[in-house]
Amino acid sequence: MTTNKTPYSLIGGEQTILGLVDRFYFYMDTLPEAQGIREMHQANLASAKDKLFKFLSGWLGGPNLFIEEFGNPMLRARHFPFTIGESERDQWLLCMNKALAEMTMDLQLRTTIQNALQQLATHMINQEPATKY
Structure with a gap:
């Protein structure tokens, strides 16, 4: 019998992803950087936490909770109302990488997830970098 090892199962499934999301939003809520x-989000982060958890669940190879509830993620389109440049991408990655660093997982898997999230976050950029003269 072959088992399909997904990042979702390798990092510990639902509980680990819930912890990752909690830590991500803790950092977003508390880091001055x-x-x-943080200002792009509502005061109450419950809805954002729920959506990120559901997205990451499917994105990491677990249950497709986000798609089941909201349809195709179309992340770039969903984020288009927000001004996202390199600074916002870097802020998001700072919080996510700090949260990932707290999760117990294989170093190679962590690096693979971080690289994939870096590409995903870069794809969200919808503003041109400021021109320097």
């Missing part, structure tokens, strides 16, 4: 992206 993340103030820019």
Whole structure:
């Protein structure tokens, strides 16, 4: 019998992802360096936490909770109402990488997830970098 090892199962499934999301939003809520992206969110982060958890669940190879509830993620389109430049991407990655660093997982798997999230976050950029003269 072959078992399909997904990042979801390798990192510990639902409980680990819930912990990751909690830590991500803790950092976003408390780090001065993340103030820019924190201001894009509602005061109550419950809805954002729920959506990120559901997205990451499917994105990491677990249950497709986000798709089941909201349809195709179309992340770039969903984020288009927000001004996202390199600074916002970097703030998001700072929080996510700090949260990932707290999760117990294989170093190679962590690096693979971080690289994939870096590409995903870069794809969300919808503003041109400021021109320097």
